[in-house]
Amino acid sequence: MVIEIGQIIHDFAIIMTVAAVMALISFKLKQPMVIGFILAGMIIGPYTPLFNFILNVEVLNLFAEIGIILLLLIVGMEFPLEKLRKIGRKALVIAISEALGTFVAGYIVGYYALNFSFFDSLFLALAISVTSSVLVMRVLEELNVIREEASLLILGVCVIEDIIIISMLAILQSLGSTGNLSISEIGISVGSVIAFIAAMIIVGSKIVPRVVNFIGRLNKPDLLIITILGIVFSLSYIAYEIGISIATGAFFAGVLIAESKVQVVSKVMATPIRDMFAALFFVSVGALMDITLLPIFILPAIILILVSIIAKFSAVFLAAKSQGFDRTTSIKTAFSLSSSGGELALVTAKVGSNIGVTSSFVLPMIGAMTIITTFLSPYIVKAGWKFREDLLRRRKTM
Numbered sequence: 001m002v003i004e005i006g007q008i009i010h011d012f013a014i015i016m017t018v019a020a021v022m023a024l025i026s027f028k029l030k031q032p033m034v035i036g037f038i039l040a041g042m043i044i045g046p047y048t049p050l051f052n053f054i055l056n057v058e059v060l061n062l063f064a065e066i067g068i069i070l071l072l073l074i075v076g077m078e079f080p081l082e083k084l085r086k087i088g089r090k091a092l093v094i095a096i097s098e099a100l101g102t103f104v105a106g107y108i109v110g111y112y113a114l115n116f117s118f119f120d121s122l123f124l125a126l127a128i129s130v131t132s133s134v135l136v137m138r139v140l141e142e143l144n145v146i147r148e149e150a151s152l153l154i155l156g157v158c159v160i161e162d163i164i165i166i167s168m169l170a171i172l173q174s175l176g177s178t179g180n181l182s183i184s185e186i187g188i189s190v191g192s193v194i195a196f197i198a199a200m201i202i203v204g205s206k207i208v209p210r211v212v213n214f215i216g217r218l219n220k221p222d223l224l225i226i227t228i229l230g231i232v233f234s235l236s237y238i239a240y241e242i243g244i245s246i247a248t249g250a251f252f253a254g255v256l257i258a259e260s261k262v263q264v265v266s267k268v269m270a271t272p273i274r275d276m277f278a279a280l281f282f283v284s285v286g287a288l289m290d291i292t293l294l295p296i297f298i299l300p301a302i303i304l305i306l307v308s309i310i311a312k313f314s315a316v317f318l319a320a321k322s323q324g325f326d327r328t329t330s331i332k333t334a335f336s337l338s339s340s341g342g343e344l345a346l347v348t349a350k351v352g353s354n355i356g357v358t359s360s361f362v363l364p365m366i367g368a369m370t371i372i373t374t375f376l377s378p379y380i381v382k383a384g385w386k387f388r389e390d391l392l393r394r395r396k397t398m
Helices: 005-028 033-044 057-077 081-087 089-113 118-128 133-142 149-178 183-217 221-241 246-257 263-287 291-322 327-336 343-354 362-397
Strands: none
Touching: 005 033, 005 057, 005 263, 033 263, 033 362, 057 221, 057 246, 057 263, 057 343, 089 118, 089 149, 089 291, 118 149, 118 291, 118 343, 118 362, 133 149, 133 362, 149 183, 149 246, 149 327, 149 343, 183 221, 183 246, 183 263, 221 246, 221 263, 246 343, 263 343, 263 362, 291 327, 291 362, 327 362, 343 362
16 A cells, blocks of 8 residues: 555644644643543544544554554653662562452453453453553642652552553463464463563663663764664564564663663653654544444443452552551552553553454543543542541541
């Protein structure tokens, strides 16, 4: 298929103009801009006949894939290996309990109660296991409690959970691509992910930071950003070639770059590029959401959101208590991590759609769930800290 340059310019102009308008509206309404981007995609996408301005959906998908890579690059740059080492065993136990507990609960409800297919249930379960660390941290900053014990624990759990989710996504993509669910294939999929992560930590940590430091000392910003992009796309391609998610390669590229001495400068330089392609990614998700399917998936979506909140709260609270945290800290942590959604949920939906193993309703369903939970998340987090204050107030009056 021949793609005309005029079509690309046309689609790019429409996407960025509508996205800018919707982002401004979201900002004025004090809502996350991701909601504005998704709604922008819904407005201009092929499933909204009156406003179908996109001439070539394939180009939109290409931009979206680049958006995933750059989005996960910046996420990874927040978590250098040293920070991961300091998080501690307690946060690890809570993160594993939360991610796996929510995943199992989501799969059981999706497959057995809602009668979704095997892969639909798996990808939906993984999507509701995601917690938006960026959103949670922003709310805690607004509450001026970012330095409290519970906040540090929440940050640690979010970091580890992101790694768990990305690793599980790589395994699901590998299984979905092969279409073979034998024990040997599952073993190969899991082994591939573990081998890739081990190679990144053991080998990559000795090479990538040194390369970035060397380029950084040359004091050539243009050369530095080109080098960073070369690293992230190379590792994403390696991940793709061995059958795991490109998001995994991009994430660990960010982790390795964060080990360098120019991590702050690298992040500042890469963020504007990330913002542009991330906007394209979220718009593409909105554009590919078939809102005519809304009557079909809205009730299951609400059910899965409730399952996610209950499973996350229960798993985090019980795990935190088992690790010796007091009731107040456990409750605050559980509330803060109860909201699902975020960028990784949308990445999960897109991966399932790209490899063709999920039904047509899964992407718009996760998109709708993300909009709902992104809106609810600040209120859930604030409710947890208000509950703490009310609890302390009652104790003082007793």
